Amino acid sequence: MFASKVQDGVEMQRRTARIFPDDRQGQAKRGYQVTRADRLGVNRADERNLGNPKVLDEGQEQWNRFVLDPASNIILTWNRVYLISCLFALFIDPFYYYLPLVRVDSASSCVRMDRRLSITVTVLRSLADLFYLLNIVIKFFTAYVAPSTRVLGKGELVTDPKEIRRRYIKSELFIDVAAALPLPQIAFWLVVPSISSSNYNVKNTTFALVILIQYIIRMYLIVPLSNQIIKAAGVVAKTAWGGAAYNLLLYMLASHITGAVYYLLSVERQITCWNSECVRENDSPNTPCDLRFLNCDFTGYTAFQNWTARTNVFSNCNARNYSISFNYGIFNSSLSNGALSTSFHEKYFYCLWWGLQQLSSSGNPLVTSTFMVENIFAIAIGAVSLILFAQLIGKMQTYLQSISKRLEEWRLRERDTEEWMRHHQLPDHLQERVRRFVQVKWLATRGVDEETILQTLPADIRRDVQRHLCLDLVRRVPFFSEMDNQLLDAICDRLVSSLCTENSYIAREGDPVNEMLFIIRGKLESCTTNGGRTNFFNSIILRPGDFCGEELLTWALLPKTVVNLPTSTRTVRALTEVEAFALRAEDLKFVANQFRRLHSRKLQHTFRFYSHHWRTWGACFIQAAWRQYQKRKMSDSLSRYESSLPWSDEQVAHKPSQENAGASSSFIIDGSIVPIPNIGSVSRRFLASDTNIARLQKPDEPDFSEDHFD
Numbered sequence: 001m002f003a004s005k006v007q008d009g010v011e012m013q014r015r016t017a018r019i020f021p022d023d024r025q026g027q028a029k030r031g032y033q034v035t036r037a038d039r040l041g042v043n044r045a046d047e048r049n050l051g052n053p054k055v056l057d058e059g060q061e062q063w064n065r066f067v068l069d070p071a072s073n074i075i076l077t078w079n080r081v082y083l084i085s086c087l088f089a090l091f092i093d094p095f096y097y098y099l100p101l102v103r104v105d106s107a108s109s110c111v112r113m114d115r116r117l118s119i120t121v122t123v124l125r126s127l128a129d130l131f132y133l134l135n136i137v138i139k140f141f142t143a144y145v146a147p148s149t150r151v152l153g154k155g156e157l158v159t160d161p162k163e164i165r166r167r168y169i170k171s172e173l174f175i176d177v178a179a180a181l182p183l184p185q186i187a188f189w190l191v192v193p194s195i196s197s198s199n200y201n202v203k204n205t206t207f208a209l210v211i212l213i214q215y216i217i218r219m220y221l222i223v224p225l226s227n228q229i230i231k232a233a234g235v236v237a238k239t240a241w242g243g244a245a246y247n248l249l250l251y252m253l254a255s256h257i258t259g260a261v262y263y264l265l266s267v268e269r270q271i272t273c274w275n276s277e278c279v280r281e282n283d284s285p286n287t288p289c290d291l292r293f294l295n296c297d298f299t300g301y302t303a304f305q306n307w308t309a310r311t312n313v314f315s316n317c318n319a320r321n322y323s324i325s326f327n328y329g330i331f332n333s334s335l336s337n338g339a340l341s342t343s344f345h346e347k348y349f350y351c352l353w354w355g356l357q358q359l360s361s362s363g364n365p366l367v368t369s370t371f372m373v374e375n376i377f378a379i380a381i382g383a384v385s386l387i388l389f390a391q392l393i394g395k396m397q398t399y400l401q402s403i404s405k406r407l408e409e410w411r412l413r414e415r416d417t418e419e420w421m422r423h424h425q426l427p428d429h430l431q432e433r434v435r436r437f438v439q440v441k442w443l444a445t446r447g448v449d450e451e452t453i454l455q456t457l458p459a460d461i462r463r464d465v466q467r468h469l470c471l472d473l474v475r476r477v478p479f480f481s482e483m484d485n486q487l488l489d490a491i492c493d494r495l496v497s498s499l500c501t502e503n504s505y506i507a508r509e510g511d512p513v514n515e516m517l518f519i520i521r522g523k524l525e526s527c528t529t530n531g532g533r534t535n536f537f538n539s540i541i542l543r544p545g546d547f548c549g550e551e552l553l554t555w556a557l558l559p560k561t562v563v564n565l566p567t568s569t570r571t572v573r574a575l576t577e578v579e580a581f582a583l584r585a586e587d588l589k590f591v592a593n594q595f596r597r598l599h600s601r602k603l604q605h606t607f608r609f610y611s612h613h614w615r616t617w618g619a620c621f622i623q624a625a626w627r628q629y630q631k632r633k634m635s636d637s638l639s640r641y642e643s644s645l646p647w648s649d650e651q652v653a654h655k656p657s658q659e660n661a662g663a664s665s666s667f668i669i670d671g672s673i674v675p676i677p678n679i680g681s682v683s684r685r686f687l688a689s690d691t692n693i694a695r696l697q698k699p700d701e702p703d704f705s706e707d708h709f710d
Contacts, residue, residue, distance in 0.1 A: 067159045068142045076232050078138060083225055083236070085131035090218060090253060092128055094260035095121045096184050096211050098348065100204060100267045102340040103296055108308040109341075111200050111271060112296035117344060122185050132180035139168050139176070179217045183210050198291040201271050208264055215257075247395040251359070254388050258355030258381060263347065265377060266331040267340055273317035273326045281311060289313065329369030330378060359385040410442050436501045440577055450497065466492040470581060473520050480518075487591070494587035500524075500578040507549065507572040512565040515582040516549040522578030524548065528570040528616060538616045541575070548572050552585060556592035 068075055099121075101114045143164060145155035158164065187210040192203050229236050237243040271294065278289035289311060293304050315321065319328055319335035328335055334354070339347045358366065363382040368374050401408075417438060421431045454462050470492040474480050480488065498517060500506055507513060509528060519542055526548055527539035542548060551566040565585060583591065 066141055067161065067164065068138070069157065070142055070144060071232055075138075075142060076229070078135075079225060079229050079232070082131060082135050083222070083229065085128060086218060086222055086225065087249065087253065089125070089128035089132075090215070090222075091256065092121060092124050093184065093211055093215050093218075094257050096188065097208065097260040097264040098344065099188070100200075100264065102267060102270060104338070104341045108299075108304075108311075109274075109314050110294055110296035110299055111267065114344065118188065122188070125184060126182065129180055129182055132176065136173070136176050136180060139172065140165055175217060175221065179214065179221055181214070183214045187211070198295075199275065200291075200294060201268050201275070204264065204268055204271075241399075244396050244399040247392055247399070251388055251392045252356070254384065255356035255359055256352055258359060259348075259351030259353075260355075261377065262331070262334070262354055263339070263351045265373065266334045269328055269331045269371070269374075270317065270335060270340065273328075274313055276326070277313040277316050281313065327369040327371075329371060329374050330366050331374070359388060362386055362389070406448070414438055433501065433504065437499070437504075440499055440501050463489060463493055466495070470495050473581065474518070491583070491591055494591065495581040495583060498578075498580045498582040500574040500580070502574055502577055504574050505571065506574065506578075507568045507570065509568055509571045511568050513549050513552045513555075513568045513585075514565055515584045516547060516552045516588055517572075518547045518581045518583070519544050520579045520581060522580075523575040524578060525573045525575050526570045527573075538619075540615070542572070552583075552588055553592065556585070556589045 095117065099113050099118050101112055103110050103112060141161070141164070143157040143159045144167060146158050147155075149155040158167075184207075187207050191210070192207050195203050195206065197203070226236055237246050274294050275291060278291055278294070281289040289307065290303070292298050293307055298304050316324055317326060318324065319332055334340065334350070337350070339350045342350075358381050362385045363378055366378050366381070368378050414435075417434060421434060426434070454465065457465065467489055471488060474488060474492060474495070480491065483491070495518075498515075500522070506517060506524065521544055524542035524546075525539060526542055527537065530536045530538075548570070549568070551569060555566040
């Protein structure tokens with residue numbers, strides 16, 4: 001009894017939770033147990049029964065189970081954005097080395113921190129750190145390919161969130177966290193002020209090492225990130241100019257880093273000279289020196305002012321004084337030019353130019369002192385510059401050559417064609433035609449082999465591409481406008497591009513026809529002599545939307561396959577440069593077999609109306625019928641006229657005899673002789689003309705019916 005009541009209570013609770021889903025939180029507060037099924041909602045049947053559109057589907061995934069495909073466009077786009085943010089962070093960090101500023105007065109000098117620059121760099125650095133944190137979050141939800149499944153294909157994705165997190169924590173999390181920590185901000189605002197040493201170089205060295213360690217970690221992340229983008233997209237940048245700019249940016253970034261390190265070491269060498277002179281003065285009781293006086297924070301003290309009036313520290317460390325004993329080495333140029341005490345923009349561009357100059361010359365003009373750090377810095381410049389400069393030249397050459405690769409291939413092909421024509425001693429007019437065709441082909445395709453590209457695509461993608469390229473143009477042809485989309489897709493899939501230069505012959509009368517041509521641009525002249533018939537010539541102009549080679553369609557629709565191709569009844573010549581689509585014989589045979597799906601009568605009339613072969617035959621047939629009608633009318637009128645006149649004895653004497661019926665004759669009317677037309681001669685001429693006209697054979701009727709296909 002108690003168990004049944006408990007079960008009824010639980011069932012009532014579930015029904016209440018399903019009907020009132022918004023009250024689940026209140027139920028949880030009141031102590032009711034909310035099951036996973038209640039959190040996800042009811043199934044589809046209950047949803048339809050209750051009519052509640054807000055209930056979640058039971059198969060819907062929770063938000064924390066959302067997993068990203070590493071090969072998806074979302075991850076690829078994020079990787080590009082993350083790469084830009086990493087480059088931005090690498091560009092920002094060296095500005096910390098510009099924070100020490102040497103202030104030069106008339107009688108003294110000191111070192112202080114550039115407050116305004118420090119705030120600006122800290123804000124920008126914090127914004128860049130947000131992208132590193134966001135990348136960590138995204139990696140927790142990005143699937144990975146199991147290494148054991150990479151034997152064939154791209155492998156299988158591991159989409160289990162627990163496995164993804166476990167693998168990421170073991171492999172990449174430590175490096176990503178180390179790169180995302182705001183170490184320069186902590187070091188500058190917390191660690192450096194807490195250092196009690198009066199030697200300013202101790203603070204600078206500590207701060208520089210903290211930045212350098214994290215900078216190396218962030219530079220390390222650029223390599224796998226770039227490889228991941230190349231693996232997914234093939235290249236880092238989408239265009240050749242973008243790739244060249246990317247490699248140039250990396251080279252300029254290296255120059256930017258070198259200039260920043262050069263500035264910081266220049267400040268340290270200046271402070272080192274001051275420290276050495278200050279220690280020397282401490283040996284003299286008249287001018288005691290305190291290292292704290294080198295900090296600008298103590299310039300307001302009376303002891304500092306008294307010391308500056310008696311000290312020789314600043315005069316003995318002036319780089320412009322050639323009599324000083326301290327050797328600044330490679331830092332002499334920046335100190336003598338006063339680059340440490342100028343405005344930020346002036347000293348930044350000076351140091352950037354110095355770094356770019358040394359990297360491009362592999363540090364050849366550097367003359368160092370015996371200072372070990374200075375020599376290590378010079379050695380690093382020489383080694384890194386060789387690697388970066390070689391990589392820059394190689395990458396830039398690769399990207400820039402890819403821009404003009406097609407053009408160079410066309411130039412080589414054009415040169416080979418010229419040598420071939422000269423070797424075979426082709427006539428000048430034939431050479432000019434070949435050159436013109438090569439030029440037209442280049443302007444139309446830019447050296448791209450379109451057929452090869454299309455053949456490498458899958459069938460569905462190739463069909464959609466061909467439909468995009470050809471469908472609108474094919475629909476301009478009236479003969480194809482009667483077809484449905486399925487047939488148009490079959491035609492578009494088999495159409496190939498065809499180019500014809502001016503005054504080139506596409507077909508000659510009597511030659512085999514191997515393709516049917518559909519004009520897209522340009523004009524063609526189609527003429528015929530009806531097989532060389534005397535005094536017969538017919539010429540028409542084919543414009544965009546017209547077609548030629550309809551003899552091939554009639555051949556393709558024959559009930560039984562004929563091996564021999566049909567002969568052309570017309571000569572087709574290009575009046576201008578022509579772009580067209582061509583249906584080859586074997587492709588047209590396949591398309592013709594699909595015509596039985598159409599209404600045969602409608603398609604037959606359309607073919608007759610737009611076929612210039614049928615138009616020529618129809619025009620000749622109408623002319624022959626008209627001439628026959630005119631001659632019959634003349635014969636009948638003369639017969640009636642002759643039978644209506646009375647014959648006199650003299651007329652009878654002049655009446656033509658039966659045996660002379662074919663000769664010319666005349667009769668007398670009112671005393672005058674009227675010639676009688678030779679009816680037999682007219683009849684014979686008419687019959688002969690009919691015979692000549694009959695020689696223009698009626699075109700073969702293409703059979704669009706379904707019977708002969710069965």
